[in-house]
Amino acid sequence: MYLLIPAAGSGRRMGASCNKLLLKLLDRSLLGWTLASAGASKSIIWIGIIGQTADFPDFKAIVDEVSLNLPIKFIIGGETRQESVYNGLQALPPEADRVLIHDGARCLATPDLFDRCTKALESVSGLIAAIPVKDTIKIVDGNNFIQDTPDRRQLWAAQTPQGFEVPLLRECHEKGRHLGWDVTDDAALFERCGLPVQVVEGEETNLKVTTPVDLQIAEFILRERLAIT
Numbered sequence: 001m002y003l004l005i006p007a008a009g010s011g012r013r014m015g016a017s018c019n020k021l022l023l024k025l026l027d028r029s030l031l032g033w034t035l036a037s038a039g040a041s042k043s044i045i046w047i048g049i050i051g052q053t054a055d056f057p058d059f060k061a062i063v064d065e066v067s068l069n070l071p072i073k074f075i076i077g078g079e080t081r082q083e084s085v086y087n088g089l090q091a092l093p094p095e096a097d098r099v100l101i102h103d104g105a106r107c108l109a110t111p112d113l114f115d116r117c118t119k120a121l122e123s124v125s126g127l128i129a130a131i132p133v134k135d136t137i138k139i140v141d142g143n144n145f146i147q148d149t150p151d152r153r154q155l156w157a158a159q160t161p162q163g164f165e166v167p168l169l170r171e172c173h174e175k176g177r178h179l180g181w182d183v184t185d186d187a188a189l190f191e192r193c194g195l196p197v198q199v200v201e202g203e204e205t206n207l208k209v210t211t212p213v214d215l216q217i218a219e220f221i222l223r224e225r226l227a228i229t
């Protein structure tokens with residue numbers, strides 16, 4: 001399976017002075033953990049890392065440290081995640097018919113999750129990893145008054161990997177650009193184009209490291225996983 005890793009963000013909500021994917025979690029950068037997990041999966045055969053040019057020297061050092069036995073391509077990202085993935089899709093090898101897209105910031109996804117998504121993508125044209133929400137969710141208006149409480153049994157929190165047939169996802173991105181759609185994940189483009197997206201059970205620990213507290217939670221999970229005290 002071909003894998004695109006959007007890693008071209010700035011980490012504004014993390015408040016760090018650099019791309020948050022360069023921050024260390026134990027002895028390795030966030031991007032390093034993400035790459036190590038993808039590299040340990042049985043199904044990933046190629047990785048495209050989408051980043052800002054200024055980060056490429058650091059990204060190259062991280063790739064060397066993780067010593068992956070896979071072809072790696074560096075792809076220049078855009079101003080939004082949507083644009084970055086668009087650029088990634090243009091840079092896929094011509095033989096790539098299906099692709100997984102996985103946020104660099106979801107550095108705790110396990111190799112098994114990549115493999116389960118790859119397997120599931122053999123029989124559907126679009127999928128996402130997601131987990132049922134645990135909280136009661138409120139729809140709130142601009143004045144902070146609740147408008148609705150949707151049935152939680154139908155609510156799932158979207159994660160990555162998200163996987164798609166490449167020609168269909170390219171078409172959805174083109175349409176989105178043409179019509180000015182602004183979305184936070186690739187599944188949303190598929191949905192707006194009326195295409196089906198299947199949900200694959202994600203992982204509760206597959207958090208997106210977004211704010212400083214997520215870094216602490218991620219470190220706790222990693223220590224438990226690696227049995228480090």
Ligand SMILES: Nc1ccn([C@@H]2O[C@H](COP(=O)(O)OP(=O)(O)OP(=O)(O)O)[C@@H](O)[C@H]2O)c(=O)n1
Pocket residue numbers: 005006007008009010011012013014020021050077078079080081082084085103104105106208209210
């Ligand atoms: N222009 C962008 C923006 C985001 N991303 C990537 O998309 C993933 C999810 O984005 P998010 O966690 O929001 O990262 P940032 O954009 O870096 O964070 P923030 O929104 O707080 O600035 C991250 O792996 C990030 O690097 C990207 O490739 N290109």
Ligand SMILES: C[C@](O)(CO)[C@H](O)COP(=O)(O)O
Pocket residue numbers: 081103157158159160184185186208
């Ligand atoms: C793709 C994603 O990780 C699914 O949860 C998320 O939508 C990324 O969006 P963000 O706005 O960059 O957090």
